[in-house]
Amino acid sequence: MNNEHPINIPEPRMERYNPHAIEKKWQEAWEASGLYKFNEDAPGEKFYALTMFPYPSGNLHIGHWYANVAPDARARWLRMRGYNVLFPMGFDAFGLPAENAAIKNKTNPATWTYANIERMTGQFQAMGTMIDWSRQFATCDPEYYRWNQWFFIEFYKRGLAYKKGGLVNWCPKDQTVLANEQVVNGHCERCGTAVEKRNLSQWYMKITDYADELLDFSDTDMPEKVRLMQTNWIGKSVGAEVTFDTPAGPETVFTTRPDTLMGATFMVLAPEHAKVADLTTDEQRAQVEAYVAAAGRKTDVERQQEGEKTGVFTGSYATHPITGHQLPIWVADYVLVTYGTGSIMAVPAHDDRDFAFARKFDLDIVEVIRAEGAGPMAADAAEPYTGEGVIVNSGEFDGLPGGKASIAGIVEQLETRGIAKAKTTYRLRDWLFARQRYWGTPIPFVHCPEHGAQPVPEDQLPVRLPENVEFTPTGQSPLKLDTEWLKTTCPVCGGPAERDTDTMDTFVDSSWYMYRYLSPDYHEGPFDPAKDPMMPVDLYTGGIEHAILHLLYSRFWVKVMRDMGLTRHSEPFARLRNQGMILGEDGEKMSKSRGNVVDPDDLVREYGADTVRTYLMFIAPWELGGPWDPQGINGPAKWLSRVWTLFTDDKVTGPAETVSEADLRFAVHSTLKKVTGDFERLSFNTIIASLMELTNTLVKAKRAPVFGTPAWDEALDIFNRLLAPVVPHIAEEIWAARGQQGSVHTAAWPEVDEAAATRDTVTMGVQVSGKVRGQVTISKGATQDEAMAAAKENADVARFIEGKQIVKEIYVPGRIINIVVK
Numbered sequence: 165m166n167n168e169h170p171i172n173i174p175e176p177r178m179e180r181y182n183p184h185a186i187e188k189k190w191q192e193a194w195e196a197s198g199l200y201k202f203n204e205d206a207p208g209e210k211f212y213a214l215t216m217f218p219y220p221s222g223n224l225h226i227g228h229w230y231a232n233v234a235p236d237a238r239a240r241w242l243r244m245r246g247y248n249v250l251f252p253m254g255f256d257a258f259g260l261p262a263e264n265a266a267i268k269n270k271t272n273p274a275t276w277t278y279a280n281i282e283r284m285t286g287q288f289q290a291m292g293t294m295i296d297w298s299r300q301f302a303t304c305d306p307e308y309y310r311w312n313q314w315f316f317i318e319f320y321k322r323g324l325a326y327k328k329g330g331l332v333n334w335c336p337k338d339q340t341v342l343a344n345e346q347v348v349n350g351h352c353e354r355c356g357t358a359v360e361k362r363n364l365s366q367w368y369m370k371i372t373d374y375a376d377e378l379l380d381f382s383d384t385d386m387p388e389k390v391r392l393m394q395t396n397w398i399g400k401s402v403g404a405e406v407t408f409d410t411p412a413g414p415e416t417v418f419t420t421r422p423d424t425l426m427g428a429t430f431m432v433l434a435p436e437h438a439k440v441a442d443l444t445t446d447e448q449r450a451q452v453e454a455y456v457a458a459a460g461r462k463t464d465v466e467r468q469q470e471g472e473k474t475g476v477f478t479g480s481y482a483t484h485p486i487t488g489h490q491l492p493i494w495v496a497d498y499v500l501v502t503y504g505t506g507s508i509m510a511v512p513a514h515d516d517r518d519f520a521f522a523r524k525f526d527l528d529i530v531e532v533i534r535a536e537g538a539g540p541m542a543a544d545a546a547e548p549y550t551g552e553g554v555i556v557n558s559g560e561f562d563g564l565p566g567g568k569a570s571i572a573g574i575v576e577q578l579e580t581r582g583i584a585k586a587k588t589t590y591r592l593r594d595w596l597f598a599r600q601r602y603w604g605t606p607i608p609f610v611h612c613p614e615h616g617a618q619p620v621p622e623d624q625l626p627v628r629l630p631e632n633v634e635f636t637p638t639g640q641s642p643l644k645l646d647t648e649w650l651k652t653t654c655p656v657c658g659g660p661a662e663r664d665t666d667t668m669d670t671f672v673d674s675s676w677y678m679y680r681y682l683s684p685d686y687h688e689g690p691f692d693p694a695k696d697p698m699m700p701v702d703l704y705t706g707g708i709e710h711a712i713l714h715l716l717y718s719r720f721w722v723k724v725m726r727d728m729g730l731t732r733h734s735e736p737f738a739r740l741r742n743q744g745m746i747l748g749e750d751g752e753k754m755s756k757s758r759g760n761v762v763d764p765d766d767l768v769r770e771y772g773a774d775t776v777r778t779y780l781m782f783i784a785p786w787e788l789g790g791p792w793d794p795q796g797i798n799g800p801a802k803w804l805s806r807v808w809t810l811f812t813d814d815k816v817t818g819p820a821e822t823v824s825e826a827d828l829r830f831a832v833h834s835t836l837k838k839v840t841g842d843f844e845r846l847s848f849n850t851i852i853a854s855l856m857e858l859t860n861t862l863v864k865a866k867r868a869p870v871f872g873t874p875a876w877d878e879a880l881d882i883f884n885r886l887l888a889p890v891v892p893h894i895a896e897e898i899w900a901a902r903g904q905q906g907s908v909h910t911a912a913w914p915e916v917d918e919a920a921a922t923r924d925t926v927t928m929g930v931q932v933s934g935k936v937r938g939q940v941t942i943s944k945g946a947t948q949d950e951a952m953a954a955a956k957e958n959a960d961v962a963r964f965i966e967g968k969q970i971v972k973e974i975y976v977p978g979r980i981i982n983i984v985v986k
Contacts, residue, residue: 181808183772187893191289199907200251200294208248212698213239214678216706216714220255220262220280220302224287226754226762226780226792230746233777234786234848235705236293240889241843243294244913250698252681253288253295255281257304258670260338260355263603267635273603274631277304287765292773292892294909299684303673304603308680310626311690312672313608315721317619318728324370325597327617331436331501332596334362339641340599341366346713350466361460367607367666369595371720375400377734378592378719384700384735386715387742393711399591404575406509406584408482410493412442415482418504418589421514422575423566425584426558427532428509429522431482431493432475434501435459443493445479452476452495459497467497473521485583486559496521504589512548513541519548532557533566595717597669602633602641604667612654612661621655627663641665674714675721678704678736689730696731704737707745715740741846744789746780751791762792774891775801781848781890803856804894807887810862811880811898816871823861823868825875826920831861832879833921836914839886855886882914930955931982932964940981948975955981 194200204210215235218228239251255277262273269276281302288295301308319325333342337357341364346353371378375398381391403420408431417431433440435456444452455476459467475496482491491509498517499508512522512529522529531541533553541549552567564570578584598607606627608620620627630649633642643649643665654661676690678701683692700722722736747753748760755761767776778800784790835858842851862879870876880902888895888908899908926944928951929936938960942951952973955961961983968985975981 179812181805181894183774183804183893186897187290187292187773190893190896191292194907195289195297197907199909200296201298202250202252202296203248206248208246210250210698211239211242211247211703212250212678212701213242213703214252214681214701214705216704216710217254217256217674217677218284219259220257220277220284222280222283224284224291224764226746226764229291229764229776230780230789231706231743232288232293233291234743234781234846235703236291236295237777237781237848237851237889238703238843238846240294240892240909241913243909244885244888244911246912249294250681251294251296252299253293253297254300254677254681255284255302256670256674256677257281257302258309258604258667258673260340260601260603263601263635264338266603272631272633274304277302290765290768290773292777294892299681301680301684303670303677306626306628307687309605309673311676311680312605312668313620313625313627314622314690315672315676316605316668317608317622319369319724320619322724322728324373324724325367326370327365327367329363329365331361332364332366334360334364336360338601340601341596350462366596367598369597369720371595371717372590372592374720374723375590375592377723378716383733384719384737385739386737387708387740390708390711390715390740390742393708394716397592397712397716401589401591403571403587403589404578404584405505405587406485406578407582408485408491408509410439410443410482411480412439415439415507416505417507417509418587419509419511421511421567421571422578422584423555423558423561423564423571424511424514424532425509425574425578426486426561427511427513427530428484428491429512429528429530430491430510432496432499432508432510432518432521433478433493434499434506435495435497436501437495437506439507440478440495443478443480448477448479452478455495455497462497467500473498473517473524475521475525477525492527494521494525502593503591514548514550516548516550530557595669595720597672598666599669600641600665601667602629602635602643604670605672606643607664607666607668609664610652610654610661611664612656612659614659615654615656617664618655618661641667643667671714671717672721675718676725676736678718679725679731691730693730696733699731700733700735700738702738704740705743706740708742741787743786744784746783746789747791749792749794754792760792762794767797771797771801772804772893774893775804778804778852778891782852784849786846786848800852803859804891806859806863807891808894808898810859810866811884812901816867818867821864821868823865823870825870825873826923828861828865828870828875828879829917829920830923831858831865832882833917836882836886837916837918837921840913840916843889851890855883855890858883858886884908885911885914926978928978928981930958930961931980932961933984934982937961937964944978946977948973951975951977951981952983955983 213235215232239249243249257277262277265276266273303309316325333347335342335352335357337355338352342352342359347359351358379395379398379400401420403418404422405416405418406422406425407414407416440456473496475494478493478495480493482493484491510518512518513531514533532555533549534556535549535551535553555561555564555566561574575584575586606629608625608627609617610620611617630646633646635642650662652661652663679691682695682698686692718736722731723734725731726734748758750760752758752760764776775797779797782800783796835854838854839851862883865871865876884895884898885908892909895908924944925941927939927941930938930940938958940954940958942954965983965985970983970985972984
């Protein structure tokens with residue numbers, strides 16, 4: 165490997181481990197030498213390792229450390245394995261926090277944001293990462309969001325960006341529209357305010373065009389939980405649309421169970437359905453209008469929650485397409501206008517929600533699906549039958565199996581009669597893309613009285629945010645108030661026009677940013693197409709909370725980029741892995757209000773970065789996370805002090821040990837083999853445990869005849885390299901102190917000596933009358949006589965059998981040595 169970086173700094177040897185004396189020194193040396201700058205022409209297979217970039221809030225919290233130090237260790241390990249590793253970082257810089265801070269502090273969001281970026285970059289560097297900072301950018305850089313605008317116009321030309329009116333989620337506190345994915349339990353995912361419904365004209369991205377392709381995960385290795393969350397969110401449903409006649413005209417409903425059509429006994433419309441007013445009779449109008457108004461104050465999530473069903477009768481009836489029966493038409497908020505057609509045929513005998521509704525309002529319940537071998541549904545049945553069963557009470561369909569086995573045939577028959585047609589629907593809605601905020605990418609459109617909405621010409625991009633803006637206490641976007649910025653000319657006729665005052669959802673910024681790292685200074689396009697072979701990202705790491713937001717949007721964006729001919733790839737990430745969460749000492753999520761926040765800066769000042777890195781990798785399995793233990797960090801601190809002494813103190817103290825050369829090489833090479841596998845598996849806590857165990861062996865070996873032999877020198881060299889990815893500063897200091905050339909971080913990862921890592925001996929506990937009294941190391945092929953002889957020679961065992969009668973000897977090779985005495 166290339167090991168030519170001139171970074172060694174001779175220093176007098178320190179008696180005690182002092183991280184503060186070495187960490188800043190090596191960070192500055194690495195920066196000065198360009199040690200971590202990615203060189204595309206360097207030898208080795210390219211590997212793109214990426215961790216989700218943070219929002220520049222002003223401080224890296226312990227969660228940032230937890231998310232970054234383990235992937236950094238693995239990127240370092242890959243580099244030592246001979247890969248040419250790209251490991252960049254930037255900042256996801258647009259968003260409401262900066263705007264809210266600007267309102268509060270009476271400053272420009274850019275001033276606040278860039279000051280935070282400078283501070284957080286320094287904190288990242290104090291972490292001791294191998295990040296290539298030469299590729300850093302912030303998504304609020306005009307040169308970056310220029311390409312957001314370029315993409316938007318290209319998507320518009322392809323029919324994927326469009327504007328329409330409709331009901332949207334509105335956050336009254338942040339004064340902006342939210343996408344469905346940004347509403348959590350009926351509240352704004354950012355500020356927690358209850359979300360309202362408003363009818364507004366908005367920009368959308370047609371993500372639904374890619375719904376089926378987004379359900380295909382064959383080109384990306386994602387955790388099962390992420391795949392399931394995305395699959396459920398897309399919510400593909402295969403069924404049929406059935407048309408019923410109503411006094412307001414034909415009404416089509418979607419059902420996944422057309423085999424239950426004969427069990428439909430009433431129809432339900434969503435309160436927002438366009439036909440509600442026309443179907444409501446004069447006698448019912450006041451009651452229906454009051455109900456519709458009340459439903460408008462609820463979120464979709466609240467309307468879908470379990471609880472007592474509510475609704476009101478419109479006074480009108482629908483005609484069943486087969487029987488001609490008159491079915492009462494109700495309005496109920498458990499039906500959503502955004503799913504299917506906004507209306508349903510209610511089959512209470514075979515649907516939980518319809519059953520509860522029918523029981524409450526005393527509506528007919530007709531059984532049309534019956535479990536095989538079961539009798540008719542009882543009139544006082546406590547719950548519906550929702551299985552597939554056998555079709556009954558359905559005329560020509562009686563006796564057919566219910567569910568998937570017969571649905572296709574039934575739909576085909578209904579289609580020939582003009583009653584139904586096969587249909588696939590999705591829970592996924594198009595991405596609501598616009599926000600009524602300032603601190604985001606301006607929508608690159610102008611509105612002309614004569615020519616309507618027109619894209620800004622490419623040579624006029626980026627449309628920059630105005631800098632001298634005023635924020636109102638209401639939170640209204642200052643773009644609406646800045647007449648100098650607002651007034652422009654139409655690109656078609658040259659007449660007066662106004663800029664679009666909405667900005668893009670900030671999730672656009674993270675949808676393609678992984679491509680920008682490949683060529684952050686490229687000006688001819690969003691990225692240099694010659695760099696496309698670096699994609700997809702080989703390993704992407706970050707929190708699972710982004711499963712149906714950033715991760716889904718970025719998959720959609722890259723598929724469109726592929727169709728535009730910008731990339732050959734269909735997925736942004738070849739492999740995704742999620743880390744867990746570090747909780748407070750109380751086991752709760754860290755927050756200032758709970759008073760359980762851990763400040764990593766304080767920990768670095770007290771223990772040093774290497775100790776903090778070690779503890780965060782050791783605290784729990786990385787993918788699970790766990791609670792912070794303020795006492796737990798002392799263990800890693802003591803371990804690194806022992807490591808330091810092991811290498812720097814030539815004095816040998818303590819009782820003599822009997823570690824042989826074979827014992828030492830076995831410990832070193834078996835640890836090397838395990839650590840190598842654990843890095844591959846991202847099992848960071850077991851890596852630390854193995855290194856700690858090897859330290860114990862090396863301390864013993866230092867008091868044994870093997871000390872000072874070639875096996876000892878080999879052990880120190882391998883151990884130094886094993887330490888490097890995990891604790892980069894102390895490993896580099898030890899490397900230099902041992903007189904090695906270049907940097908330990910460009911040294912080759914050791915090769916396992918398989919013969920040394922495999923022992924033909926086994927260490928077994930020896931029981932005396934069932935209780936372990938000592939242990940022996942014997943050949944794996946030892947006979948019973950050989951095993952017993954070795955056991956009896958053990959001093960700890962001998963004193964428990966001395967003077968006693970041996971009545972039985974039990975030996976199970978590799979498992980049990982038991983000497984029964986009386």
